[in-house]
Amino acid sequence: QVQLQESGPGLVKPSGTLSLTCAVSGGSISSTDWWGWVRQPPGKGLEWIGEIYHSGSTNYNPSLKSRVTIAVDKSKNQFSLKLTSVTAADTAVYYCARAPWGSYAMDVWGQGTTVTVSS
C-alpha cells in the first residue's frame, strides 16, 4: 500500500525558507490522487496548507498562499513544500498526506517531521 515519508531540515532561521520533501512509495504520484501538506503547531490543532495534483494543479490555504509553493517531481515520485519568510509561528510538525480523487478525506499520512524556526 502507499506510504509517505517526509524529510527536510529540522531547524530553519527566521526569514528563511522552509523546504520539505514527501517521498511516495508503494504507488505512483501520477495516480488519480491529490498530494497535500498539513501542519500542527506544538499543542495545537491541524492546519491544511495546500495540495497538488500530478498535472501541477495546486490549491493553497489563502492564509499562506503568498508564501507557499507545492511542487511535484514525477521522476523521483515525490512532492515538495516550500514556505518562505518563516517566523516562529511556522514552527510545527509538518505532515504530507494523500487525498484520493473524488474523495473528501485524506486517507494516507506520513509520520510527520518537526520543523523549528529559530536563530
Place this chain on the structure above:
Amino acid sequence: EIVLTQSPATLSLSPGERAALSCRASQSVDSHLAWYQQTPGQAPRLLIYDASNRATGIPARFIGSGSGTDFTLTISSLEPEDFAVYYCQQRYNWPPYTFGQGTKLEI
C-alpha cells in the same frame, strides 16, 4: 471559509462507555465530512469519510452520522486505545479545506 466547531473540547469517560463527539459546520458541507483520530506523537488516522463510511480497518464501534451542518462521531463502547484527540475535516468547500479544533477524549 467554512468553520468547523467541535464539542465538547474535552470529554471524560471510562472504558466501556459510549462517546458522542459533535462537529458543526458554519455552512453546509453536504455529507462530505471526515473524522480523524490522533494519539500523542502520531499522525492523524482516517476513521470516517463521507460522514458515515468507515475507512479500511476501522472497527465497527466507530459510527459516523449527519449531513449538512451537523455531524456526530459515536464510539459505541470505548476501548483503552480510543482515548485520543479527534478532528473533523471538510474537503467540500475551498479554499481552504478546514479542520475542527479537536475534541480530546480522556479517561
